[in-house]
Amino acid sequence: MTVELVHASKWYGNVVAVNDVSFTLAPGVTGLLGPNGAGKSTILHMIVGLLRPSGGVVQINGTPVWQHAEVYRSIGFVPESESVYAFLSGYEFVLLNARLHGLGDAAGAAMRAIALVELEGAKDRPIATYSKGMRQRAKIAATLVHDPGILLLDEPFNGMDPKQRLQMMAVLRRLGDDGRTILVSSHILEEVDRLADAVLVILGGRLAASGPSREIRQLMTDRPHTFTLRTSDDRTLAAALVRQSATTSVEFAVGGMTVRTSDLGAFTRALPVIAREARVSLHEVVPADESLESVFSYLVQG
Amino acid sequence: MLINPIIAGLTVRQALARRRWIIVTVLAALPVVMAVLIRIYAETDEKSLADMASLLPALSFTVVVPFVALVLASSGFGAEIDDGTVVYLLTKPTPRSEIVLTKFVVTASICVVLTFLSTVAAGSIAIGGLDSTGLVLGFGIGAALGSVLYTAVFLALGLITRRGLLVGLVYLVVWEGTLARLFAGTRNLSIRQYMLSVADAVSSVDASVFVAQLPAARACWMSGVVLFGALALCITRLRNFEIGQAG
Numbered sequence: 001m002t003v004e005l006v007h008a009s010k011w012y013g014n015v016v017a018v019n020d021v022s023f024t025l026a027p028g029v030t031g032l033l034g035p036n037g038a039g040k041s042t043i044l045h046m047i048v049g050l051l052r053p054s055g056g057v058v059q060i061n062g063t064p065v066w067q068h069a070e071v072y073r074s075i076g077f078v079p080e081s082e083s084v085y086a087f088l089s090g091y092e093f094v095l096l097n098a099r100l101h102g103l104g105d106a107a108g109a110a111m112r113a114i115a116l117v118e119l120e121g122a123k124d125r126p127i128a129t130y131s132k133g134m135r136q137r138a139k140i141a142a143t144l145v146h147d148p149g150i151l152l153l154d155e156p157f158n159g160m161d162p163k164q165r166l167q168m169m170a171v172l173r174r175l176g177d178d179g180r181t182i183l184v185s186s187h188i189l190e191e192v193d194r195l196a197d198a199v200l201v202i203l204g205g206r207l208a209a210s211g212p213s214r215e216i217r218q219l220m221t222d223r224p225h226t227f228t229l230r231t232s233d234d235r236t237l238a239a240a241l242v243r244q245s246a247t248t249s250v251e252f253a254v255g256g257m258t259v260r261t262s263d264l265g266a267f268t269r270a271l272p273v274i275a276r277e278a279r280v281s282l283h284e285v286v287p288a289d290e291s292l293e294s295v296f297s298y299l300v301q302g
Numbered sequence: 303m304l305i306n307p308i309i310a311g312l313t314v315r316q317a318l319a320r321r322r323w324i325i326v327t328v329l330a331a332l333p334v335v336m337a338v339l340i341r342i343y344a345e346t347d348e349k350s351l352a353d354m355a356s357l358l359p360a361l362s363f364t365v366v367v368p369f370v371a372l373v374l375a376s377s378g379f380g381a382e383i384d385d386g387t388v389v390y391l392l393t394k395p396t397p398r399s400e401i402v403l404t405k406f407v408v409t410a411s412i413c414v415v416l417t418f419l420s421t422v423a424a425g426s427i428a429i430g431g432l433d434s435t436g437l438v439l440g441f442g443i444g445a446a447l448g449s450v451l452y453t454a455v456f457l458a459l460g461l462i463t464r465r466g467l468l469v470g471l472v473y474l475v476v477w478e479g480t481l482a483r484l485f486a487g488t489r490n491l492s493i494r495q496y497m498l499s500v501a502d503a504v505s506s507v508d509a510s511v512f513v514a515q516l517p518a519a520r521a522c523w524m525s526g527v528v529l530f531g532a533l534a535l536c537i538t539r540l541r542n543f544e545i546g547q548a549g
Contacts, residue, residue, distance in 0.1 A: 045545050045546070048393060049392075049393075050389065050392065050393070050543075050544065050545040051544050051545060051546075052542070052544060067541060067542075069394070069395050069396060069397055069398070070395050071395075072393050072394050072395045073395050075393065077389070077393050079386060079389045081385075081386035081389070083385040083386040083387050084387060084390075085312070085315075085316070085387055085390075087315060087316075087319045088315075096308065096312060096390075097390065097394075099308040100308055100309070100390075100391070100394040100396065101394060101395065102395070142390070
């Protein structure tokens with residue numbers, strides 16, 4: 001099962017949502033990482049045939065997805081939207097999806113999918129009464145019910161508690177190890193890092209980086225970091241810090257100082273030791289640029 | 303297969319969910335309540351056929367049929383696109399034409415049953431049974447035709463614009479309610495006029511009691527054009543449907 005994007009673009013009038021993205025998905029779990037609004041959902045919607053590419057090609061096993069309903073036999077898609085048919089019970093919802101796929105033993109397939117996401121206890125309750133996490137699991141069960149070779153999940157862990165998150169990650173990993181091609185979008189680095197073998201980083205509609213998840217994580221943690229420090233004696237600490245190789249620069253500002261480092265690990269280990277030796281009290285240590293956007297921006301520039 | 307039984311079952315539940323069934327039942331009961339009142343307050347039996355001939359279309363064709371169709375059809379695509387659940391239908395190996403035809407047949411059927419029964423019951427109560435001229439039955443058949451056409455048109459509106467309900471209301475009030483009454487030319491594009499025309503053609507009622515303003519033959523072929531045009535539009539729109547757009 002291969003999913004292939006070749007120079008795929010999507011624009012709405014003058015607004016470019018996805019710009020010239022090319023990649024091929026291999027069996028296993030791939031993470032689609034990027035901040036909100038980066039174009040992750042647009043890419044997923046193009047792969048699943050809910051958006052027509054404005055340029056380039058999106059195909060599954062060599063067949064363009066757009067207007068080819070037959071490809072849905074091998075695709076499962078979990079949308080980000082929470083909406084489900086609220087008047088159905090969880091079991092009815094999964095069964096409905098099994099029947100829409102024309103499965104021979106729809107009831108059996110529905111029960112197996114519900115067991116996989118551990119929703120047996122609540123299966124007969126109307127979905128309207130479900131928590132966010134339970135809805136999410138019902139949606140995933142409905143997507144797994146026809147045992148698709150390709151699974152696409154748009155922010156599937158939203159609303160799940162940590163235990164459910166870990167359990168769902170284990171399920172997805174197992175499905176990936178079985179040879180399915182799985183693409184999971186997320187704006188949380190840790191989620192993707194734990195789950196995916198490979199990562200595609202999307203920023204501003206472009207593919208900013210791609211590769212094995214370990215390499216991507218390294219890229220993100222090895223970048224320069226900036227901290228704002230408030231101490232009992234800024235000048236003494238600054239003098240001690242500049243002697244460290246991990247410190248790139250120190251600037252004084254009103255109410256504190258800004259320190260840049262090229263090695264996050266070495267700096268964070270050394271800082272308390274240096275402060276103690278210099279007899280300076282650290283009142284506040286604030287990472288200045290930890291937003292996901294700045295991490296991604298670094299990747300694009302770097 | 304043109305009709306998908308699984309989608310049909312879902313469409314019935316969607317059409318009657320969220321208290322829609324209460325709204326459509328109350329709407330369908332309006333002419334019956336009116337007929338009972340006419341029976342109670344009518345002074346002579348002779349006047350009742352003419353009264354019915356003027357009052358029933360005014361209520362059934364102007365209010366009940368279009369609004370029952372609007373309420374039911376807005377659950378067809380408009381509501382599903384709005385809340386995003388349409389994704390579950392579209393990501394299945396089902397031809398889009400099958401989805402459209404199933405939704406249309408099911409929604410139109412519910413609408414036909416409700417409006418036909420409501421109209422015929424109201425007419426019969428008002429004049430104390432079915433009339434020999436077949437006018438009550440004619441109104442019933444007119445209501446059924448209107449249900450089919452309005453359902454097709456309102457389903458298409460739900461796929462063309464996110465404001466399908468609003469556009470439907472504007473069409474009913476501005477076009478059918480005002481323009482089609484004032485200008486003869488606009489009657490050719492008025493479903494209400496087709497209903498009146500079919501009722502007239504089916505019955506043998508005297509022109510002094512009831513007469514339609516559009517020739518029956520024209521009403522019939524125009525109905526065909528509207529029906530096939532609306533369904534073709536639905537199928538084309540759903541085939542080219544892109545998520546997150548006007549829909």
